[in-house]
Amino acid sequence: MDLKHIQRLEEEQNFALIETNRKLEQWETFRSDYEALRERMTTLPDKTTHDIMVPFGSLAFMPGKLVHTNEILVLLGDNWFVERSAKQATEIIGRRIKTVEQQIKELQAQKHLLEPRLEFTKNLPGGSRNEDYFEIAEEFDPEKEKLWREEHRKSVQRQRKKEKLERKAEERNKTLTDEEIWKRLDDLERQEAEGRELQRIQELEAPDDLELVERSQGNTLLSPIEKPPRKVHFNDDQTDSSFMEESDDDSEVEDSDDFTSGSCEENEEDRRESKTQVINFKHSQAEERLQPQEMADSEEASSDVKSPRDVYRLYKPGTKSILKNSNSARKVKVKKKSDTQRPSLQSPLSSVQAKVLDPLPSLSTEQKSPEKRQESTPEEIQKPARVSKFKAQRQNLSKS
Amino acid sequence: MAELQKKLQTEVEKFQAVQKDYQKHVNLRQQLDAQLNENSLVKEELDRVEDGANVFKMIGPVLVKQDVTEAKQNVQKRIDYINGEIKRHEGAIKDLEKKQESQREALSKLQQQLQQQQVKAAARS
Numbered sequence: 001m002d003l004k005h006i007q008r009l010e011e012e013q014n015f016a017l018i019e020t021n022r023k024l025e026q027w028e029t030f031r032s033d034y035e036a037l038r039e040r041m042t043t044l045p046d047k048t049t050h051d052i053m054v055p056f057g058s059l060a061f062m063p064g065k066l067v068h069t070n071e072i073l074v075l076l077g078d079n080w081f082v083e084r085s086a087k088q089a090t091e092i093i094g095r096r097i098k099t100v101e102q103q104i105k106e107l108q109a110q111k112h113l114l115e116p117r118l119e120f121t122k123n124l125p126g127g128s129r130n131e132d133y134f135e136i137a138e139e140f141d142p143e144k145e146k147l148w149r150e151e152h153r154k155s156v157q158r159q160r161k162k163e164k165l166e167r168k169a170e171e172r173n174k175t176l177t178d179e180e181i182w183k184r185l186d187d188l189e190r191q192e193a194e195g196r197e198l199q200r201i202q203e204l205e206a207p208d209d210l211e212l213v214e215r216s217q218g219n220t221l222l223s224p225i226e227k228p229p230r231k232v233h234f235n236d237d238q239t240d241s242s243f244m245e246e247s248d249d250d251s252e253v254e255d256s257d258d259f260t261s262g263s264c265e266e267n268e269e270d271r272r273e274s275k276t277q278v279i280n281f282k283h284s285q286a287e288e289r290l291q292p293q294e295m296a297d298s299e300e301a302s303s304d305v306k307s308p309r310d311v312y313r314l315y316k317p318g319t320k321s322i323l324k325n326s327n328s329a330r331k332v333k334v335k336k337k338s339d340t341q342r343p344s345l346q347s348p349l350s351s352v353q354a355k356v357l358d359p360l361p362s363l364s365t366e367q368k369s370p371e372k373r374q375e376s377t378p379e380e381i382q383k384p385a386r387v388s389k390f391k392a393q394r395q396n397l398s399k400s
Numbered sequence: 401m402a403e404l405q406k407k408l409q410t411e412v413e414k415f416q417a418v419q420k421d422y423q424k425h426v427n428l429r430q431q432l433d434a435q436l437n438e439n440s441l442v443k444e445e446l447d448r449v450e451d452g453a454n455v456f457k458m459i460g461p462v463l464v465k466q467d468v469t470e471a472k473q474n475v476q477k478r479i480d481y482i483n484g485e486i487k488r489h490e491g492a493i494k495d496l497e498k499k500q501e502s503q504r505e506a507l508s509k510l511q512q513q514l515q516q517q518q519v520k521a522a523a524r525s
Contacts, residue, residue, distance in 0.1 A: 073456065073463075076445045077438035078478065080471065081463060083454035092445065 003126035003135050010127055013118040020114060024107045027100055034097045041090040044069045186307065200284075200322040281323030401517050408510045415503040422496040429489040432482050439479045446472050 044050070050066035072089040073081045084092065125133035305311050387395070446468065449455065455471040456463040466474075 074445075076442040078435065078442055078475075079458040080442050080446070080475065081456040081458060082445065082449055083456070084449075091448075 003133065006121060006124050006126040010118065010121045013114060013121055017111065017114045017118055020107055020111045024104060024111065027104045027107060031097060031100045031104065034093050034100060038090055038093045038097070041072075041086045041093065044072075045086045189308065196322050200324070203324045282321040283323045283325040284321035401514075401521065404510065404514050404517060408507070408514060411503070411507050411510055415500070415507055418496060418499050418503055422493065422500060425489050425493045425496060429486060429493065432486045432489065436479065436482045436486065439475055439482060443472070443475050443479065446475060 044066075046069075048067075048069060050069060052064055052066050053061040054064035056062050070085050072084050072086060074084050074089055074092055075081055122128045124130065126135070305314070446455070449468055451468050453468060455466045455468050457466050457471070457474075458464075
């Protein structure tokens with residue numbers, strides 16, 4: 001709806017209404033005239049003559065007499081007159097008034113019809129009551145639209161290409177950081193293996209314990225240096241502690257708790273690793289433990305071991321397992337939480353599951369072991385004192 | 401181009417003439433209608449008048465006495481005449497309307513032609 005059209009409509013309607021009103025007024029005057037005339041009719045025949053002031057022109061009057069008071073010439077229309085008496089004239093007047101009233105009725109009906117229409121138009125947006133309505137019309141030209149669409153498509157394509165390039169650049173940057181992450185992972189794996197190696201060493205007989213203790217201490221002393229960054233990393237990765245109660249793995253994890261706080265990180269690491277991949281350890285024979293040491297030394301000399309894969313290449317699988325021997329486990333191991341239960345748990349599980357995952361853990365530990373041993377040996381001499389109470393107990397027992 | 405324009409001009413004039421005619425007839429008819437009403441009123445009144453009464457007809461400034469029956473007849477004649485006139489006029493009006501329509505069509509056609517010509521001329525130049 002065009003606002004202008006509405007205004008025009010309103011105008012027209014208003015005009016019609018005004019016309020109707022005018023006509024109505026006219027007819028009303030007619031009626032009033034006829035009424036007056038009727039009255040006059042009643043008074044005229046009262047007297048045979050009336051003294052009146054006869055108008056001369058428009059400015060003068062002349063006294064005169066009105067005679068033949070009952071003879072009234074009535075104009076019927078179309079230049080026809082008829083002579084009537086007052087009474088008859090009154091009747092005529094009556095009839096005329098009737099027609100006039102009829103006309104008035106018709107006009108009023110028309111008015112009733114027009115007024116609501118006008119009201120409605122006024123209330124429309126754009127009418128006189130809502131003049132501050134604005135018509136928001138966008139011109140639509142199909143050809144212009146086509147052109148615009150083409151332009152839009154092109155610009156969208158351009159934008160997409162840009163985004164693609166940006167994304168590629170980002171990815172390239174990411175790959176750099178990815179490499180760093182891989183490095184970090186390798187470091188962490190190494191440390192984890194060291195931890196496991198440590199635990200394995202704990203299972204050794206009493207005379208070795210001291211060494212182990214020292215070694216472990218050395219390890220733990222060293223580990224703080226490396227640990228700080230890892231500390232942060234692991235704390236973030238902390239998983240629920242319910243994990244502690246799980247399988248064999250936890251036994252090793254908990255053992256390292258005995259030593260220092262530093263080794264806690266290793267536990268968490270183990271926990272983390274065991275969460276992602278179930279590492280089940282198999283008992284290894286005591287004799288086999290010596291082999292990796294020698295092999296490790298030779299290995300260091302022979303080739304550059306940069307990743308666990310290299311270690312695997314050099315070592316044959318099945319040489320050594322880091323899992324605790326059931327017999328030695330019972331002897332050596334003392335739990336914080338449940339001492340008695342753990343050994344029984346270990347033996348059934350370990351032998352069944354360990355075969356598959358054997359090479360990897362064993363290798364990782366073997367990789368770590370040479371380093372650890374080398375690291376620990378110089379520090380053995382420095383700090384021999386720290387021993388866990390359980391170890392001490394065992395030592396006492398063995399001694400006693 | 402010029403020819404077409406001239407043609408268009410003549411056509412427009414014709415159309416306007418026809419329209420005028422039409423309007424005239426319409427007006428006449430309206431007038432006749434009013435007269436008819438009047439005369440019917442007169443007739444009614446005259447019917448009420450008894451035979452002895454004086455009936456006058458105004459001819460110019462003079463009132464001429466008429467017989468009631470004569471007056472009645474006259475009025476009746478007049479009414480009939482007016483009716484006839486009305487019919488005649490109505491017929492004429494219809495004819496003129498048809499003519500008007502055809503004229504309009506012709507005009508629009510000519511206008512279209514002219515427009516096309518103009519477009520062609522614009523394209524050429």
